[in-house]
Amino acid sequence: MAELIQLVQGTVIENESMSRHSSFGIGGTASAYITPKNIDDLSKILRFANQHGIQIYFIGSGSNILVSDNGLDGIVISPAKALTKLSFDKGIIEAESGVMLGHLVKETSKQNLTGFESLGGVPGTLGGALLMNAGAFGSEISNHLISLKVMEMNGEIRTMMRDEIEFSYRQSSLRKDVFILSAIFELEKCEPEIILEKRLKASKKRKSTQPLKYRSAGSVFKNPQPNLAAGYLIDQVGLKGYRVGDAEISKKHANFFINRGKANASDITALIRIARKKVEIEFNIMLELEIKTYGFNASEFMPHG
Numbered sequence: 001m002a003e004l005i006q007l008v009q010g011t012v013i014e015n016e017s018m019s020r021h022s023s024f025g026i027g028g029t030a031s032a033y034i035t036p037k038n039i040d041d042l043s044k045i046l047r048f049a050n051q052h053g054i055q056i057y058f059i060g061s062g063s064n065i066l067v068s069d070n071g072l073d074g075i076v077i078s079p080a081k082a083l084t085k086l087s088f089d090k091g092i093i094e095a096e097s098g099v100m101l102g103h104l105v106k107e108t109s110k111q112n113l114t115g116f117e118s119l120g121g122v123p124g125t126l127g128g129a130l131l132m133n134a135g136a137f138g139s140e141i142s143n144h145l146i147s148l149k150v151m152e153m154n155g156e157i158r159t160m161m162r163d164e165i166e167f168s169y170r171q172s173s174l175r176k177d178v179f180i181l182s183a184i185f186e187l188e189k190c191e192p193e194i195i196l197e198k199r200l201k202a203s204k205k206r207k208s209t210q211p212l213k214y215r216s217a218g219s220v221f222k223n224p225q226p227n228l229a230a231g232y233l234i235d236q237v238g239l240k241g242y243r244v245g246d247a248e249i250s251k252k253h254a255n256f257f258i259n260r261g262k263a264n265a266s267d268i269t270a271l272i273r274i275a276r277k278k279v280e281i282e283f284n285i286m287l288e289l290e291i292k293t294y295g296f297n298a299s300e301f302m303p304h305g
């Protein structure tokens with residue numbers, strides 16, 4: 001590990017608390033948190049870690065993750081604040097994975113390009129949005145994708161065309177061990193007034209339905225069916241406002257679990273088990289996690305675990 005850290009040209013923070021890199025504000029210590037300087041640096045890091053069996057975790061800005069209180073024995077790599085190039089050529093947009101989604105929405109709007117408006121307000125990086133196939137109000141990030149560039153653990157860079165990747169509701173077929181470097185999108189021109197109206201509509205809806213004053217990781221569970229929201233089911237079993245420690249099932253949106261200040265990961269996992277158990281008993285539905293979890297045993301999320 002020390003040798004790997006010596007090799008890095010970008011920034012390395014040893015024994016870094018993951019609570020600083022998760023929108024929940026929760027998580028134990030990772031052996032190292034690395035922001036590579038550039039793509040060459042990333043390639044060296046991945047090859048070295050791969051050859052020496054060092055565990056690697058990729059994150060974007062941590063807005064859809066839960067990290068264990070016990071931390072992570074390995075290194076966390078994020079493109080945020082490093083791979084942030086964004087360029088336009090008429091309707092063709094090329095963006096690196098560390099570009100923040102909000103910035104992408106703002107810049108495409110400035111170019112009078114339509115397609116990303118409803119993603120305004122979704123936190124996170126482009127890399128995280130692509131892996132999760134982030135979406136809002138009927139539109140998904142993959143809708144306008146042409147191709148992606150990814151790096152394999154051996155440092156090899158590959159271009160993947162849109163039709164080589166399966167995207168569905170909050171998931172993609174991208175492997176866990178490939179790092180998303182950049183993406184190309186194509187958007188259409190549109191009247192600026194229409195773009196502004198779409199952005200305002202999405203923002204208003206988000207503010208009225210989500211508990212944005214508190215730290216959270218967005219929706220904890222996937223909706224089991226397009227017309228059956230996980231939040232509705234959790235509400236129906238009477239868990240809105242239910243608390244374990246400082247973690248609470250939001251009164252505003254029951255699929256958002258919030259950190260009221262000092263919650264830890266075990267408080268959130270307890271809420272997850274309780275919600276799953278009650279929904280399973282009353283509706284015979286096992287809710288599937290949307291958030292990505294790091295450093296846990298699967299049993300920690302099971303209703304009877």
Ligand SMILES: Cc1cc2nc3c(=O)[nH]c(=O)nc-3n(C[C@H](O)[C@H](O)[C@H](O)COP(=O)(O)OP(=O)(O)OC[C@H]3O[C@@H](n4cnc5c(N)ncnc54)[C@H](O)[C@@H]3O)c2cc1C
Pocket residue numbers: 023057058059060061062063064065079097121122123124125126127128129130131132133134135136170178179180181210212216217218219292
């Ligand atoms: C208040 C709030 C509201 C939200 N609203 C929405 C919403 O409306 N719609 C929605 O879809 N989501 C929503 N989310 C969830 C979250 O914002 C999205 O999933 C977002 O796209 C995650 O991006 P991120 O960079 O934070 O990824 P992270 O949370 O850091 O990571 C998510 C996954 O992506 C992987 N990953 C990240 N970067 C890379 C990379 N470069 N290469 C390979 N893998 C990578 C990680 O390994 C992890 O598996 C919300 C979250 C919050 C806190």
